[in-house]
Structures are given as C-alpha cells and as structure tokens.
Amino acid sequence: AQSVTQPDIHITVSEGASLELRCNYSYGATPYLFWYVQSPGQGLQLLLKYFSGDTLVQGIKGFEAEFKRSQSSFNLRKPSVHWSDAAEYFCAVVGGATNKLIFGTGTLLAVQP
Amino acid sequence: NAGVTQTPKFRILKIGQSMTLQCAQDMNHNYMYWYRQDPGMGLKLIYYSVGAGITDKGEVPNGYNVSRSTTEDFPLRLELAAPSQTSVYFCASSPGQAYGYTFGSGTRLTVV
Numbered sequence: 001a002q003s004v005t006q007p008d009i010h011i012t013v014s015e016g017a018s019l020e021l022r023c024n025y026s027y028g029a030t031p032y033l034f035w036y037v038q039s040p041g042q043g044l045q046l047l048l049k050y051f052s053g054d055t056l057v058q059g060i061k062g063f064e065a066e067f068k069r070s071q072s073s074f075n076l077r078k079p080s081v082h083w084s085d086a087a088e089y090f091c092a093v094v095g096g097a098t099n100k101l102i103f104g105t106g107t108l109l110a111v112q113p
Numbered sequence: 114n115a116g117v118t119q120t121p122k123f124r125i126l127k128i129g130q131s132m133t134l135q136c137a138q139d140m141n142h143n144y145m146y147w148y149r150q151d152p153g154m155g156l157k158l159i160y161y162s163v164g165a166g167i168t169d170k171g172e173v174p175n176g177y178n179v180s181r182s183t184t185e186d187f188p189l190r191l192e193l194a195a196p197s198q199t200s201v202y203f204c205a206s207s208p209g210q211a212y213g214y215t216f217g218s219g220t221r222l223t224v225v
Contacts, residue, residue, distance in 0.1 A: 036216075044203070
C-alpha cells in the first residue's frame with residue numbers, strides 16, 4: 001500500500017537560512033508526488049508536484065523539490081527562508097484510478113528572526 | 114472562480130445531533146474528497162467520489178455518509194455526532210492524477 005513518511009515533526013530555522021524538509025514514500029509504480037503548505041487556520045495550498053520528467057521541480061514561493069527514485073524520497077528545499085514561510089508542510093503521494101492522495105503527518109516549520 | 118466552497122466554517126454540535134457539511138466546486142472536476150485533519154495525524158480520507166452518482170469509502174468512513182447527485186456538490190453527513198468526530202474537515206476536488214487537489218478552507222467542528 002502507498003504510504004508517506006515525514007520524519008521531522010517540527011523544524012526551526014533562522015530567517016535567511018536554507019531549508020530542507022524530508023519526505024519518503026512507498027509506492028510500487030512511478031508515483032505522483034506533491035508538497036502542500038498549510039498556514040494556520042487555512043486550507044492546503046499546492047506548492048509543487050512531480051509526475052514525470054526532470055527530477056528537480058520548481059514550485060511557488062521559491063520552493064523546489066528533488067525526486068530520487070533510488071532513495072524513495074521527495075525532499076523539499078528552499079535556499080533562504082522568510083518569516084512568512086512559517087507553516088505546516090505536507091508531502092503526499094497519489095496512485096491508482098481513484099486519484100486518492102495519501103498524506104504524510106506533516107512538518108511544522110518555525111522561523112526565528 | 115470560487116474554487117471549492119465549504120460551509121459552515123465553524124460548528125458546535127451536541128453529542129447525538131446530526132448535521133451536513135456542504136461542499137461545492139465550480140471547476141467541473143470529476144473527483145471529490147472529504148478529509149479530516151487531527152493534530153499530528155495529517156489528513157485522513159473519509160469518503161471520495163470519482164463522478165456524479167459514484168462514491169466510495171476512504172480510510173475512516175465510520176459515522177459518516179456522503180452523496181454525489183451532481184458534479185458540483187459533495188455533502189458529508191454526520192449522523193449521531195460523537196466527541197471523536199471533533200476535527201477539522203476539508204473538502205477537495207481534482208480533475209485528475211497529475212493535477213493535485215484544490216482544497217476548501219475547512220470546517221472546524223466541535224462535538225460536546
């Protein structure tokens with residue numbers, strides 16, 4: 001069965017520092033992978049997605065993610081974090097005809113001034 | 114475009130009451146989903162629909178029901194509310210696998 005693991009529950013970084021959020025997935029075929037961001041009290045917004053082609057994908061708000069099949073990973077990165085990036089980040093995988101998204105448990109990002 | 118609209122935004126229910134959470138999308142998406150979000154647990158799929166007239170159970174369907182009579186609407190019914198149903202509920206829609214989901218802004222439900 002498909003699954004997603006986000007090993008970091010909570011991460012704190014300083015403003016201007018680089019960021020990497022980890023995501024590992026389990027899926028038999030080529031996965032469709034997504035990163036979503038959720039600000040407090042809000043719904044989820046799509047940051048970026050991967051489904052084929054170039055393994056380094058660019059998203060909104062300066063985020064990027066790299067798909068590594070050998071490591072079953074899809075880590076999210078940002079070179080320089082802004083205070084407005086403080087939010088919860090969810091990695092997700094979809095597969096099958098029903099298009100169901102399986103979410104990780106999320107990583108809560110705090111940004112220090 | 115309004116996207117995905119959920120109503121109400123907040124609701125307090127007493128144990129044993131029933132209610133319907135409304136979800137409507139104006140993007141003509143075939144796929145629609147209901148998730149619940151609990152702290153530290155991520156999002157769990159309650160029910161989903163791949164088109165009008167077709168629904169199926171997700172990971173945590175007990176205590177809930179859905180219907181999909183039109184492409185636009187996908188209401189979630191809670192019968193005999195229980196404290197365990199206190200959660201934030203999100204509706205989402207999608208045109209297909211490569212596109213991801215568009216989420217509504219959520220309904221925060223408290224059962225007391």
